[in-house]
Amino acid sequence: MGEVLFFVAGIGAVAGAIGVVALRNPFYSVLALVSHLLCLAALFLLLRAEFVAAAQVVVYAGAVMVLYVFVVAYIGGQDEPLGPRAGRGLKVISVLFGVALFIELSIATLGSGLQLVDSPGAAVAASFGSPAEIGTLLLTKYLLVFELASFLLLIAVVGAVVLARRRGGLSAAEEQERYSAMDILRSSYTGTMAEAVGGPHSLPKKAGAAESAPADDPAPADDPAPAPADDPTPTTEPAPAGEPTSADDPATPEDQR
Amino acid sequence: MSGGVLAVVGYTEPWYIQILKSVVLFAIAVQIVPVVLLAERKLLGRFQHRYGPNRVGPFGMAQPLADIVKLATKEPFRPSTSIGFLYALAPVISLLTALAAFAIIPFGDVANIFGQDVGLYGLDVGIGVLYVFAFGAIAFYGLMLGGWASGSKYSFLGSMRAAAQLISYEVAMGLSLVGVLMMAGTLSLTEIVAAQEGLWYAVPQFVGFAIFVIAAFAETNRVPFDLPEADAELVAGYNTEYGGSRFAAFFFAEYVNIIVVSGIAVTIFLGGWQLPFIDPPGWVDPFVVLGKIFAFVFLFVWIRATLPRLRYDQLMSFGWKVLLPLATLNALVTAVLVVAL
Numbered sequence: 001m002g003e004v005l006f007f008v009a010g011i012g013a014v015a016g017a018i019g020v021v022a023l024r025n026p027f028y029s030v031l032a033l034v035s036h037l038l039c040l041a042a043l044f045l046l047l048r049a050e051f052v053a054a055a056q057v058v059v060y061a062g063a064v065m066v067l068y069v070f071v072v073a074y075i076g077g078q079d080e081p082l083g084p085r086a087g088r089g090l091k092v093i094s095v096l097f098g099v100a101l102f103i104e105l106s107i108a109t110l111g112s113g114l115q116l117v118d119s120p121g122a123a124v125a126a127s128f129g130s131p132a133e134i135g136t137l138l139l140t141k142y143l144l145v146f147e148l149a150s151f152l153l154l155i156a157v158v159g160a161v162v163l164a165r166r167r168g169g170l171s172a173a174e175e176q177e178r179y180s181a182m183d184i185l186r187s188s189y190t191g192t193m194a195e196a197v198g199g200p201h202s203l204p205k206k207a208g209a210a211e212s213a214p215a216d217d218p219a220p221a222d223d224p225a226p227a228p229a230d231d232p233t234p235t236t237e238p239a240p241a242g243e244p245t246s247a248d249d250p251a252t253p254e255d256q257r
Numbered sequence: 258m259s260g261g262v263l264a265v266v267g268y269t270e271p272w273y274i275q276i277l278k279s280v281v282l283f284a285i286a287v288q289i290v291p292v293v294l295l296a297e298r299k300l301l302g303r304f305q306h307r308y309g310p311n312r313v314g315p316f317g318m319a320q321p322l323a324d325i326v327k328l329a330t331k332e333p334f335r336p337s338t339s340i341g342f343l344y345a346l347a348p349v350i351s352l353l354t355a356l357a358a359f360a361i362i363p364f365g366d367v368a369n370i371f372g373q374d375v376g377l378y379g380l381d382v383g384i385g386v387l388y389v390f391a392f393g394a395i396a397f398y399g400l401m402l403g404g405w406a407s408g409s410k411y412s413f414l415g416s417m418r419a420a421a422q423l424i425s426y427e428v429a430m431g432l433s434l435v436g437v438l439m440m441a442g443t444l445s446l447t448e449i450v451a452a453q454e455g456l457w458y459a460v461p462q463f464v465g466f467a468i469f470v471i472a473a474f475a476e477t478n479r480v481p482f483d484l485p486e487a488d489a490e491l492v493a494g495y496n497t498e499y500g501g502s503r504f505a506a507f508f509f510a511e512y513v514n515i516i517v518v519s520g521i522a523v524t525i526f527l528g529g530w531q532l533p534f535i536d537p538p539g540w541v542d543p544f545v546v547l548g549k550i551f552a553f554v555f556l557f558v559w560i561r562a563t564l565p566r567l568r569y570d571q572l573m574s575f576g577w578k579v580l581l582p583l584a585t586l587n588a589l590v591t592a593v594l595v596v597a598l
Contacts, residue, residue, distance in 0.1 A: 031402075038395070041391075050383060058387065061394055061395060062391070062393070062394020066424055069420070070421070131387075131444055
């Protein structure tokens, strides 16, 4: 049973990995990566690492890849294949690296792994791979590594916010002029869809723009931007917040896109 | 299960018991859904001052059967813009993950049936609720692929909303459980139930419970968070282009998800099979759990009849600006109290 599952998951993982690089449609590539990650989770489960398997599915397949699918489905449609094929030099280098990696793995596998396929494997404690065990290890033996990794994630988050604000985010002055007496009198979230793109305090400004916009220029009425703009996840929140800056100024409604 | 390589996840029964349990659990899941379906339509009718279905069978009780026969005998079709295999795969993923998650709900402790110890649950894994979240994560692909592969704008927008909503509320949902997990000191659902002897976690963890219930509505795409299938804007959202038995599969999965979420809430916050003040014999346990699940499903219907749908930005800001900080704070306070007391 275990052997069958191992080979099913192993073949699935390899096939998924090949699919990621071989498929020309980005959406299918992402799906191949998802199936690859799920097969890896199955392999973790076979190694008695149930917590790692669950984390693999929840974090990678459930969160990271969801964002990939999200973005690819939005902007990289099926009609747009991945960019032009790599140049000659890149091809040679990639093949060299691939061969080197294959040889390295072959040495490791032939040296040890294949003999162990038939054996029951090393004895492990019953608590091996349990959440409690992993938590203890992370907070004692690997505390430094754990903290460094979390710091790295924090840097990534801050970097994402900084980058998003730099690209058309609100300037401090713009953000300030949004407040008026109306905002204080009106309870939040009682406005219209206009709030969606500008946050709770932007209604008076935005409502004026929405009323005047069709009168000035009928084109923005079927402007598709606001609809997708409120759909992306809040991870990209600063980006939708940038929309009102273009909508507020009727003179240049389309320039910034 | 030949033992050996497979991870030990509480497997104590022989293989035939496990197969039998799987079949029984599947049968239970299949039987509950029509009941919930009928209960919802009847109750919704009463909430709206009408009778609800009352033509098929006595008191309209055969209505779900008629619905199922109608859907199953419809001609399978797909839009010419759809992508064949993904279009067919999506409902399968939804159904599979919903039923798999159902397996973890404990309906009782280990019982002795004909001289054989049987745990009244599909499986009792050491990772507990993470199992549910793992399958919830995969379930997203059912919605997403269904919407994307349909090749229709409404489906696509619906699946996009589903994606954003599921990610947003999954975080709050997971964090709302952390308090309970810290108090119980275990992830195993049966042990969490056992730890609630005397006091259900809904009392000390009332903040976590409230957050969990709200997030559960969002995770199951129910009113007032049914943006992915907002019928006023998106026809039917991600399943717009589905019909016949494929639509039935989506529909079925949705209701199994409601039952699973109710079951998790009952298990983690409402004491599972335990009753206050009385300690009934073991064979009552599954009925206690089922009764609590139905009470929870009633709440789902009640809310559906009461609240209007949220706007999309309200949904998002509520999830990220209210629920998530609150859940984090709850986890923090619980951690401090657990260590201090």
